[in-house]
Amino acid sequence: MSILQGLLGLAFFIGVAWLLSEQRDRVQVRWIIAGLGIQWSLALLLLKVPLIQGLFVPLSDGVNALQAATAAGTHFVFGYLTGEATPFDILHPEHSFIFAFQVLPLVLVVSALSALLFHWRILPPIIHGFSWLLRRSFGIGGALGFSTAANVFVGMVEAPLLIRPYLAHLSRGELFAVMVAGMATVAGTVMVFYASILGEIIPNAMG
Incomplete structure (x- = not known):
């Protein structure tokens, strides 16, 4: 469920960025895919590779x-x-x-x-x-x-x-x-x- 939530979050922010773009026709999908691919690759390396x-x-x-x-x-x-x-007693240590x-x-x-x-x-x-x-x-x-x-x-x-x-x-x-x-x-x-x-x-x- 957490993985699905993360994927939906990525899709949501990408969609919002596209909707707010002034030149939607110039958005290149391959750069978006490349960015997501690098992000997932780094996550896998950091989380799954002990070395x-x-x-x-x-x-x-x-x-x-x-x-x-x-x-x-x-x-x-x-x-x-x-x-x-401290050289004195503190009445409220949580505020120190x-x-x-x-x-x-x-x-x-x-x-x-x-x-x-x-x-x-x-x-x-x-x-x-x-x-x-x-x-x-x-x-x-x-x-x-x-x-x-x-x-x-x-x-x-x-x-x-x-x-x-x-x-x-x-x-x-x-x-x-x-x-x-x-x-x-x-x-x-x-x-x-x-x-x-x-x-x-x-x-x-x-x-």
């Missing part, structure tokens, strides 16, 4: 190590505000969670790490690889492919800035796709944040 699943275990371990290092540094600066033992000191530091660390990896020219080749795959799979332009691939690493605000010189030359459809890609993907900073929250409940939350 692929095993690749995400070190990623989860890396996230846990990054979280622990960030927590240690934050505690050194802000003390008990980070959730550690402070978002600014227990969540945002991890987001800032990952953002700074992404910027550093960009400066060291480590992330650009990876993004170019994803961009090439998107261009070959869906026939989109280089600027759109690069921005979409960068969303995974730097987020929806920074990714369009990477193609700022080309924004004025994008078509309406490409500009809309840039915005949709930002809304539909999760940046690495937010992914690490979610993994840190779910890590206590779901083993290997990053995978």
Whole structure:
């Protein structure tokens, strides 16, 4: 039943996108089929192939190590505000969670790490690889492919800035796709944040 629900959801959103399109006759079915095929293939690889699943275990371990290092540094600066033992009694412990000191530091660390990896020219080749795959799979332009691939690493605000010189030359459809890609993907900073929250409940939350 859940599989049928997922298929109906995909069909519904594709239908809504087609109905809202200004040029329905220019919609190419082969790109839709290609997108669905890639999505299902990735899902099968991630859920059914133990070797692929095993690749995400070190990623989860890396996230846990990054979280622990960030927590240690934050505690050194802000003390008990980070959730550690307090020098006084707390009447309502359930209200002791402070978002600014227990969540945002991890987001800032990952953002700074992404910027550093960009400066060291480590992330650009990876993004170019994803961009090439998107261009070959869906026939989109280089600027759109690069921005979409960068969303995974730097987020929806920074990714369009990477193609700022080309924004004025994008078509309406490409500009809309840039915005949709930002809304539909999760940046690495937010992914690490979610993994840190779910890590206590779901083993290997990053995978």
